[in-house]
């Protein structure tokens with residue numbers, strides 16, 4: 001956690017010096033991000049949704065959202081967007097207190113959520129900089145066809161790479177990109193090992209609240225860098241040691257002493273009350289053994305790895321494979337598989353008020369996963385970064401009832 005925070009803070013510092021150091025800056029989103037391609041051009045990426053979640057964790061988001069609503073953005077708009085727009089209207093001071101540089105390019109890898117497109121339209125009006133749009137086909141039939149890979153590669157070749165070349169004044173160095181993709185694959189191997197360590201009893205990790213820190217570097221500005229390789233090697237070594245000593249995960253209250261419930265979670269966490277939310281689970285002895293949120297920036301536990309021998313094809317497959325680009329039956333399959341593979345007692349949906357893209361199918365997901373797994377599902381509601389929609393008492397009540405229900409089912413099963 002400490003090391004991840006240092007890496008992210010160092011990235012914000014680099015961004016604050018970008019102009020004086022002549023570095024180019026590209027704004028882009030986490031799902032379907034083309035980090036290795038940007039790093040191959042020495043570009044610094046900015047992820048607006050990371051700024052928003054960092055602002056949420058630092059209790060700055062409420063004021064930014066209010067600012068965006070005063071400027072006319074409706075209450076129903078995704079709060080990541082409003083937090084970002086509010087921050088921009090207030091001078092674009094990033095979460096660490098340093099000013100964020102304006103973008104030289106907006107790079108939209110369009111994976112699954114229409115809001116991403118509208119969000120960048122708003123930023124484009126403001127910054128008047130060039131835009132590159134990578135249209136990533138939705139996995140409507142639950143698979144990636146060769147024609148879909150070709151379609152994305154064509155756009156990388158004809159749209160994205162030329163725009164990156166034009167912004168930086170450099171030609172793409174394919175060998176350099178391949179070196180980065182090889183490093184990505186190494187980090188991805190270690191990340192998957194860490195996430196799958198939760199199959200043990202007790203689980204040495206929490207794959208949702210702790211998982212946030214595990215995915216930070218690889219989902220943002222570091223995938224493909226030597227720092228990411230080192231980070232995931234160190235993380236794996238730390239978790240290996242916890243496993244050998246049969247230790248449970250570290251929580252805001254210290255080390256979890258007894259694993260009482262093993263839970264799979266769907267949906268992002270709430271950021272404005274992140275530690276309070278986490279503590280509600282830890283107080284009950286509940287460990288999240290798998291989550292879909294830790295797959296929004298790449299699903300690696302299905303075997304996908306970036307492949308330096310097929311650089312652009314593998315970037316295309318990566319973009320199409322992100323969780324945000326999966327259809328509802330694929331999401332149900334994934335959750336039902338997690339419940340079985342991680343021997344979970346149940347699964348829980350944290351439905352996000354302002355995320356229309358992902359909340360719409362969640363009641364169907366709940367029913368389907370319950371039917372298929374035979375394990376009880378729970379449903380709570382909160383928001384990403386709008387503090388008005390985190391009702392601690394309500395959520396705590398629901399969680400307590402949910403864990404009681406699991407206990408009763410267990411007792412019934414044993415009788």
Ligand code: SF4
Pocket residue numbers: 078079080081113114115116324354355356357358384
């Ligand atoms: S996926 Fe949800 S949270 Fe992310 S941009 Fe779309 S609406 Fe907002």
